[in-house]
């Protein structure tokens with residue numbers, strides 16, 4: 001049975017930098033509040049009408065493909081994770097295929113909707129496809145354009161200050177050596193689905209609560225994903241920040257330990273932990289409760305904010321480019337987010 005290794009990786013962040021101070025033009029907030037609660041200093045925003053998750057994902061993917069030493073025509077399968085897709089449907093997978101100009105090969109393209117855990121879920125799916133012998137070269141992309149869908153008024157400040165735009169990509173390749181992905185672990189608990197969510201626009205019709213979304217109640221078929229009332233109210237993400245924090249710090253540790261137990265490895269064996277960049281305070285809490293040193297954990301949320309599905313591949317690539325990840329190292333990736341969903345993986349770096 002082949003193993004799967006990360007053969008190439010790349011990332012792209014837009015050039016527009018927005019500092020915490022810049023955000024004070026739009027809402028009642030401060031650099032001090034944001035840094036103290038989240039660790040974020042600045043984030044990048046894509047250029048509207050020019051950049052999208054697909055174009056950013058393609059930029060990251062081109063680098064990953066080149067570094068893997070293959071041509072784009074050799075990619076066997078695409079997996080795209082995002083919560084901020086270009087379109088409601090079709091998903092970004094096929095748009096990426098077109099953007100990369102590889103439609104002639106007619107490879108499959110899968111879209112992953114697991115928000116902050118999207119990259120880990122995608123990695124696990126890719127790993128199974130490679131281990132089963134179905135594919136040899138899988139392109140996995142995580143990309144987000146949050147800036148297009150956040151409430152930049154004071155009412156939305158608890159959410160909007162946290163997120164940023166960007167993309168990361170890896171090229172997963174089959175290998176006969178004892179290297180690459182050692183294990184992956186995926187979990188969810190839908191009890192908390194609305195605690196970190198963007199429920200509008202959608203086909204719920206208001207079934208899960210008593211709010212008036214302006215849906216006309218009729219037995220006739222036909223309706224709309226978006227009502228005038230939703231547009232007037234603003235369709236923005238909602239987050240129970242304190243609950244997310246409490247759950248995240250428990251589940252991050254649990255799922256990392258699960259991976260260590262499965263592989264018979266110890267916390268001290270981890271050369272680099274890259275947690276999903278949700279919030280620097282969450283990462284610091286996880287680091288402390290696991291007793292990991294500063295050298296064992298990589299964070300870059302200070303520069304980019306929380307880029308959801310893109311945060312792990314961006315951080316992974318940055319850490320690798322900085323020489324912090326080398327052949328033979330044990331790399332742990334872990335995520336927690338909307339759903340709630342969470343997951344982890346351990347990788348023996350090739």
Ligand code: ACO
Nearest residue numbers: 029030033037116157158161241242244245278279336337
């Ligand atoms: N600037 C200034 N004040 C703010 C801001 C802001 N951007 N946002 C909220 N406030 C105010 C609130 O209005 C509130 O004011 P009040 O006391 O007058 O009512 C006060 O700050 C405290 O609000 P809380 O929501 O209780 O703030 P908290 O200390 O919980 O911090 C935060 C909010 C940072 C979101 C925190 O709950 C947290 O870190 N949660 C984890 C969630 C997270 O990191 N999510 C990331 C995305 S999800 C993921 O990737 C897993």
